[in-house]
Amino acid sequence: MKRFDIGIAICGGGVAGAVCAGLLAESGRSVALIEARQPQWQPPETDFDLRVVAISPGSARILASAGGLALHNPARRAEYRRMQVCAATAAVEFSAQEHGLDQLGWIAEVPALQQAQWQALDRRGQVHILAPARVDSMELRADSVRLGLDNGQTLRAGLLVAADGARSRLRQMAGIITEQWHYNQAALVTHLTTETANDGIAWQRFTEHGPLALLPLPDGRSSIVWSQPDGRIQKLLAMDEDDFLDELNAHQDSPFGSGLSCSDRHSFPLIRRQARRLVHQRLVLLGDAARNVHPLAGQGLNLGLADAAALAEVLESWQPNQDPAAALARYQRWRLGAASLIASGIHAINEIGHGPSPFNTGLMGLGFRVASRLWPAREAFVKRACGLDADSPRLSRS
Numbered sequence: 310m311k312r313f314d315i316g317i318a319i320c321g322g323g324v325a326g327a328v329c330a331g332l333l334a335e336s337g338r339s340v341a342l343i344e345a346r347q348p349q350w351q352p353p354e355t356d357f358d359l360r361v362v363a364i365s366p367g368s369a370r371i372l373a374s375a376g377g378l379a380l381h382n383p384a385r386r387a388e389y390r391r392m393q394v395c396a397a398t399a400a401v402e403f404s405a406q407e408h409g410l411d412q413l414g415w416i417a418e419v420p421a422l423q424q425a426q427w428q429a430l431d432r433r434g435q436v437h438i439l440a441p442a443r444v445d446s447m448e449l450r451a452d453s454v455r456l457g458l459d460n461g462q463t464l465r466a467g468l469l470v471a472a473d474g475a476r477s478r479l480r481q482m483a484g485i486i487t488e489q490w491h492y493n494q495a496a497l498v499t500h501l502t503t504e505t506a507n508d509g510i511a512w513q514r515f516t517e518h519g520p521l522a523l524l525p526l527p528d529g530r531s532s533i534v535w536s537q538p539d540g541r542i543q544k545l546l547a548m549d550e551d552d553f554l555d556e557l558n559a560h561q562d563s564p565f566g567s568g569l570s571c572s573d574r575h576s577f578p579l580i581r582r583q584a585r586r587l588v589h590q591r592l593v594l595l596g597d598a599a600r601n602v603h604p605l606a607g608q609g610l611n612l613g614l615a616d617a618a619a620l621a622e623v624l625e626s627w628q629p630n631q632d633p634a635a636a637l638a639r640y641q642r643w644r645l646g647a648a649s650l651i652a653s654g655i656h657a658i659n660e661i662g663h664g665p666s667p668f669n670t671g672l673m674g675l676g677f678r679v680a681s682r683l684w685p686a687r688e689a690f691v692k693r694a695c696g697l698d699a700d701s702p703r704l705s706r707s
C-alpha cells in the first residue's frame with residue numbers, strides 16, 4: 310500500500326474541511342483531503358434539500374476565494390436583504406440597505422455548497438483527494454502526524470486538521486475535553502408554501518416552545534427551522550400535514566401569511582459543544598469538530614468557514630520544516646475567543662427567548678429596544694453577524 314508524505318492532511322470533506330483544503334492549496338501548500346463519504350452529486354432539478362444554512366457575506370467571500378462560490382448554481386441560493394426578529398412584546402428589524410450592504414446573506418443547501426467546493430478542488434487539481442477513506446488511527450509525534458486509513462493507506466503529515474464534524478473522532482482520539490450542553494430540544498425542518506411568496510426576508514419568532522425561523526428559498530417557499538422540546542418533536546413529526554400546519558400557523562404571524570402546505574419533515578437533535586482547546590501538538594480542530602452552536606442565529610457553518618480562513622491566515626508564513634506551535638497558538642486564541650463569544654450569546658438568547666416568565670419577556674423586550682434604537686449596537690451586531698467586523702479573518706473582510 311502506498312504511503313503519502315504531505316504538508317497538511319485534512320480529515321473531513323464537509324463544507325468547512327473542503328473550503329479549508331481549497332484555501333491552503335491556493336496558498337501553495339501540499340494538501341490531502343480525506344473523506345469517509347464521497348459526496349453525492351445532486352441533479353439540478355432535485356427539490357431543495359432540507360439541510361439549508363444562512364451564509365453571511367463574509368462567508369461568501371471565503372467560499373469565493375476557495376473556488377466554490379463560482380461553481381455554486383445561483384438558482385439554488387436565495388438572498389435575504391431584511392431580517393425580522395419578534396418576541397412576545399417586541400420586534401427588531403435589520404435591513405441590508407441601512408448598513409450599506411447589498412444583502413445580509415444567502416440561504417443555500419449544505420450538499421450543494423459541498424458539491425460546488427469539491428468541483429472547485431477537482432478543477433484546480435491541487436489537492437490529493439482520498440475518498441471514500443476513513444481515518445482509523447492517529448499518532449501525534451513532535452515533528453509530524455501519522456495517520457492510518459481504513460483502506461490500508463498510511464500518511465505522514467506536518468499538520469493535521471480535524472474537520473470531521475460534531476462527533477469528531479480525531480478530537481476524541483487526541484483526548485481533547487469537550488463541554489456539552491443538551492438543550493433537550495431538536496430542530497424541526499421543512500419547506501413551507503405560504504399565502505404570499507417569501508422574496509427575501511429572514512423572519513424569526515421566539516415562540517413559547519422555542520425559536521421558529523422562516524428563511525427564503527429561491528422558489529418563494531420558506532425553509533423553516535423550529536426548535537422544539539424533545540417531548541413535542543415526535544408529536545409534530547407524526548401529525549398529518551393539515552394538523553401540523555394548524556399547529557405551525559397558531560405560532561407564526563410572518564409577513565407571508567399562513568402556511569398552506571409543506572414538504573417532508575425532519576428533525577436534528579440540538580447539542581451545544583465546545584472543545585476546551587482547538588490545538589493539540591500538530592492537530593487543529595475546525596468547524597463543527599471545534600464547536601456546535603444552536604441554529605437560531607444561523608452561525609454554525611459561518612464559524613467553520615471563518616476557522617478555515619483564519620487557519621490559512623495564521624499559516625501564511627509557516628514553512629513545513631518549522632515548528633507550527635506559534636501560528637497554531639494564535640489560531641487557538643483567535644478562534645476560541647471569537648466563537649465562544651458568539652456561542653455564549655446565542656445560548657443566552659435561546660435560554661431567555663423561550664422562558665415564559667415576565668422577567669424573560671421583559672429582558673428580551675429590553676434587548677430588542679436597544680437593538681432597535683442604538684445605532685452603534687445595531688451596526689456592531691450586523692457587522693459581526695455578516696462576518697465583516699475587525700475580528701473576522703482578512704479574507705471575509707476584503
Ligand SMILES: Cc1cc2nc3c(=O)[nH]c(=O)nc-3n(C[C@H](O)[C@H](O)[C@H](O)COP(=O)(O)OP(=O)(O)OC[C@H]3O[C@@H](n4cnc5c(N)ncnc54)[C@H](O)[C@@H]3O)c2cc1C
Nearest residue numbers: 321323324325345363444473474596597607608609610611
Ligand atoms: C437545523 C440546523 C440549521 C442550521 N442552520 C445553519 C445556518 O443557518 N447557518 C450556519 O452557518 N450553520 C447552520 N447550521 C450548522 C451547519 O449545518 C454546520 O455547522 C455545518 O454544516 C458543519 O460543517 P462541517 O464541515 O464542520 O462538518 P460536517 O458537515 O459534519 O462534515 C464532517 C465531514 O467529516 C467526515 N468524516 C467524519 N469522520 C471521518 C473520518 N474518521 N475520516 C474521514 N472523514 C470523516 C464526514 O463524512 C463529513 O463529511 C445548522 C445546523 C442545523 C442542524
